[in-house]
Amino acid sequence: MQSTSNKVSTYLGIPVARPKVAFFELSSCEGCQLQMVNNEATLLDFLSLVEIVAFREAMTEQADDYQIAFVEGSVTRADEVERLRKIRSIAKVLVALGSCACFGGVNQLKNRFQDPAWVKKQVYGTHVVESNDQAQPLEAFVPVDLRIFGCPVKKEEVEKIVTNVVLGKSVVLPKYPVCMECKANKNTCLFDIGEPCLGPITRGGCDSWCPNSRMGCWGCRGPAEDANVEQMKEIMKKNGFSEETMLDRLECFGGFAKHADVLRKSITAK
Amino acid sequence: MKTTRTIDIHHITRVEGHGNIKIVIRDGKLEEARWEVVETPRFFEAMLVGKKWENAPWISGRICGICSIGHTLASIRAIENAFGIVPTEQTRKLRLLLKHMETLQSHILHLYFLAVPDFLNVGSVFPLIGSHPDVVARAAQMKQLANDVCDCIGGRRMHPTRTVVGGFTMVPEKKELVQFRTRLKDATDDLLRTVELFRTFAVPDFTRETEFVSLKGDKSYPFIGGDLASTDGVTRREHEYRLMTNEYTVEQSTSKWSRLSRASFAVGALARVNNNFDFLHPAAKEIAASFGLKPMNHNPYMNNIAQLVECVHVARESITLIDELTGSTWQEPRQPVSPKSGIGVGAVEVPRGILYHSYEFDNEGRITHCDCVIPTSQNHANIQHDLKKLAEQYASQGKQDRDIELLAQMLVRSYDPCISCSVH
Ligand code: SF4
Ligand code: SF4
Ligand code: SF4
Numbered sequence: 296m297q298s299t300s301n302k303v304s305t306y307l308g309i310p311v312a313r314p315k316v317a318f319f320e321l322s323s324c325e326g327c328q329l330q331m332v333n334n335e336a337t338l339l340d341f342l343s344l345v346e347i348v349a350f351r352e353a354m355t356e357q358a359d360d361y362q363i364a365f366v367e368g369s370v371t372r373a374d375e376v377e378r379l380r381k382i383r384s385i386a387k388v389l390v391a392l393g394s395c396a397c398f399g400g401v402n403q404l405k406n407r408f409q410d411p412a413w414v415k416k417q418v419y420g421t422h423v424v425e426s427n428d429q430a431q432p433l434e435a436f437v438p439v440d441l442r443i444f445g446c447p448v449k450k451e452e453v454e455k456i457v458t459n460v461v462l463g464k465s466v467v468l469p470k471y472p473v474c475m476e477c478k479a480n481k482n483t484c485l486f487d488i489g490e491p492c493l494g495p496i497t498r499g500g501c502d503s504w505c506p507n508s509r510m511g512c513w514g515c516r517g518p519a520e521d522a523n524v525e526q527m528k529e530i531m532k533k534n535g536f537s538e539e540t541m542l543d544r545l546e547c548f549g550g551f552a553k554h555a556d557v558l559r560k561s562i563t564a565k
Numbered sequence: 566m567k568t569t570r571t572i573d574i575h576h577i578t579r580v581e582g583h584g585n586i587k588i589v590i591r592d593g594k595l596e597e598a599r600w601e602v603v604e605t606p607r608f609f610e611a612m613l614v615g616k617k618w619e620n621a622p623w624i625s626g627r628i629c630g631i632c633s634i635g636h637t638l639a640s641i642r643a644i645e646n647a648f649g650i651v652p653t654e655q656t657r658k659l660r661l662l663l664k665h666m667e668t669l670q671s672h673i674l675h676l677y678f679l680a681v682p683d684f685l686n687v688g689s690v691f692p693l694i695g696s697h698p699d700v701v702a703r704a705a706q707m708k709q710l711a712n713d714v715c716d717c718i719g720g721r722r723m724h725p726t727r728t729v730v731g732g733f734t735m736v737p738e739k740k741e742l743v744q745f746r747t748r749l750k751d752a753t754d755d756l757l758r759t760v761e762l763f764r765t766f767a768v769p770d771f772t773r774e775t776e777f778v779s780l781k782g783d784k785s786y787p788f789i790g791g792d793l794a795s796t797d798g799v800t801r802r803e804h805e806y807r808l809m810t811n812e813y814t815v816e817q818s819t820s821k822w823s824r825l826s827r828a829s830f831a832v833g834a835l836a837r838v839n840n841n842f843d844f845l846h847p848a849a850k851e852i853a854a855s856f857g858l859k860p861m862n863h864n865p866y867m868n869n870i871a872q873l874v875e876c877v878h879v880a881r882e883s884i885t886l887i888d889e890l891t892g893s894t895w896q897e898p899r900q901p902v903s904p905k906s907g908i909g910v911g912a913v914e915v916p917r918g919i920l921y922h923s924y925e926f927d928n929e930g931r932i933t934h935c936d937c938v939i940p941t942s943q944n945h946a947n948i949q950h951d952l953k954k955l956a957e958q959y960a961s962q963g964k965q966d967r968d969i970e971l972l973a974q975m976l977v978r979s980y981d982p983c984i985s986c987s988v989h
Contacts, residue, residue, distance in 0.1 A: 304592030322605040325581055325985055326630020326723050332678065333712060333722060340953035349689065354689030355578045355682070372605045401627045403610040417611040422814035424937065426606055447723050508727045513623065543620055 317349035317361040320376045323368030326447045334450040363388045369395040369402045369430045383437040391439045393516050394446040398549030402430035444516035449501050469499040470520035473512050477503035485511045491536045492543050496522035517550025524554045529558035538562050579679040582984020586973050590960045598956040600949045604988035610935045618644050618930040626724050627629035633724045634667040635915030635933040644730045646911025655896050656732040662886045663718045665879035666786050669917035670711035672872040675981045677704035680869050683975050684766040702873025705756050705939035710748050715740050731900040739891050746887045756877050773954050776827050777836035784882050786844035788914045797826040804910045806921045810938045820987040822946040829946035832918025834871035847980040848876035857891050866949050868979045916980050941987035944980050
């Protein structure tokens with residue numbers, strides 16, 4: 296895969312030859328990074344495509360010279376803002392890896408509480424710990440060039456995207472919903488067996504990962520283009536699911552945060 | 566001439582999460598040795614308050630990407646204990662097989678990708694791809710096998726999709742299990758070669774008398790639920806876990822610390838082996854013996870060997886589990902759930918040690934209080950005490966900074982800490 300030609304083909308300013316790649320994590324479960332080494336079968340091919348210069352979870356050497364930075368996790372403390380800004384200043388392409396980085400992920404579930412002091416007290420009592428009131432996505436602080444959705448990210452998709460970036464091809468994320476993939480996979484619809492599912496409004500690309508295992512979608516990849524959240528609420532209601540269940544799914548990963556806020560307010564007003 | 570030497574490791578590499586080591590030696594005497602945990606908290610225990618029971622395994626599994634299966638199973642067990650659900654034999658076996666494969670993939674990841682580079686004097690596994698291709702290929706193959714079984718039973722190797730309160734959303738195809746049986750048999754050779762590889766490494770000679778805490782088996786090597794025991798003679802029931810963990814906060818760490826009979830205790834593979842040696846599979850026991858590992862072992866670096874021994878144990882036991890599962894007819898995968906008020910605790914041995922989830926529910930099954938105690942947080946105080954003794958000992962022996970730095974990092978890595986998990 297190594298290209299030694301002098302072709303000046305570039306993508307977002309990066310020469311096509313084996314770019315230097317770095318991985319970083321902010322507040323996260325480190326699962327999205329782990330997905331990269333969890334792909335034993337194609338890991339070696341992937342490694343021939345890029346040169347990894349920083350990956351703290353896997354290697355001791357750390358270099359400050361890279362073109363593509365993958366950043367996992369959401370921003371939850373002041374020092375993370377600083378780290379992120381520094382990474383942004385070095386990287387030509389900044390990739391938000393996973394739903395924590397793209398939307399805040401499960402971490403943003405703490406944002407739903409009115410009183411951030413209560414959140415800290417619940418866990419640490421009177422012990423003082425530093426933490427921002429809100430868990431936020433990377434984009435709240437720096438411009439992001441590419442977003443790879445998912446909690447966790449789907450490794451095949453990451454590799455496809457990285458290959459495209461390296462080869463200078465444009466990256467097109469699916470606009471259609473999970474439902475399309477689920478139907479193509481000929482799954483029994485979960486609503487028919489009495490389970491809730493956000494597949495109709497969630498962006499595809501995971502190959503209907505959860506419904507394939509008879510688990511309804513929780514919307515980890517955020518909204519599909521033209522997602523009709525109002526209609527989704529109707530479908531849930533018609534199938535006998537409470538607004539609370541709808542809210543649980545909608546607010547879980549942060550991709551539907553605006554819609555979740557509206558629904559939460561309307562539930563509490565009742 | 567007065568000399569002050571400082572070893573300052575910011576964000577130690579090849580561990581999960583963020584921790585720092587600080588050692589100050591003045592005139593050959595240790596002045597300070599500190600293990601600092603600087604990870605950002607995510608507040609999972611607050612996040613879950615107000616949520617209905619079915620959210621808990623799905624959300625709390627995200628505490629950790631490496632042991633998400635263990636977290637999911639501990640969460641499910643806590644809920645089932647609160648609601649009075651007893652898993653069926655089939656569910657019990659499927660969960661144990663899933664758990665075993667998480668243990669195998671995590672131990673292999675730790676041993677080969679995080680620990681081996683220290684012994685082979687390289688900074689990561691990546692240069693080994695060129696210099697030791699067979700070693701890397703073997704690690705990848707075993708990891709892939711374990712991950713493939715997790716995909717098959719749990720629906721996904723990370724943040725599983727089929728594991729639910731009451732059982733599973735669906736069961737695997739028997740013919741898939743049969744294929745895995747063959748691959749597990751083949752893995753026996755890979756594991757033996759792993760044993761041979763580790764035999765060529767010199768495990769640092771360091772001991773500090775330690776209390777070890779784990780589940781206590783009554784008939785088998787325990788992984789999911791049961792009584793709790795320490796090697797200092799403390800025993801407790803699962804729901805009394807707080808009397809084992811005694812969490813407290815310290816200034817140098819965003820993770821809580823634990824203590825029991827002494828200033829600190831250890832959990833993990835070495836603790837399990839020390840507490841349950843007799844229940845190991847004979848093949849695993851033999852390997853343990855060949856490394857001189859038997860209770861009580863007080864060398865923290867031997868946790869690597871204990872993990873290796875457990876790899877053999879879980880691989881062997883998984884073959885038996887597959888035989889039992891394929892030899893019986895599939896029953897309904899999932900039991901109905903009726904929530905009720907109360908408290909439930911789930912204790913599970915995850916790769917890095919004993920993990921507890923505890924939830925309190927209202928009548929409708931909404932969480933009113935949540936507590937998760939993570940293996941690594943139970944180990945932090947012990948790492949601190951080991952680090953101090955280690956630095957003291959090596960400083961007085963006149964070891965070079967470079968050597969102390971390496972041995973200190975290897976010590977921390979031996980615990981296979983999962984720091985972001987410990988802070989959660
Ligand atoms: S998106 Fe999910 S899998 Fe990825 S780091 Fe965040 S919690 Fe972990
Ligand atoms: S299970 Fe979900 S994703 Fe699949 S068809 Fe039904 S609603 Fe769509
Ligand atoms: S089915 Fe939904 S929740 Fe599951 S991976 Fe796909 S988008 Fe995420």
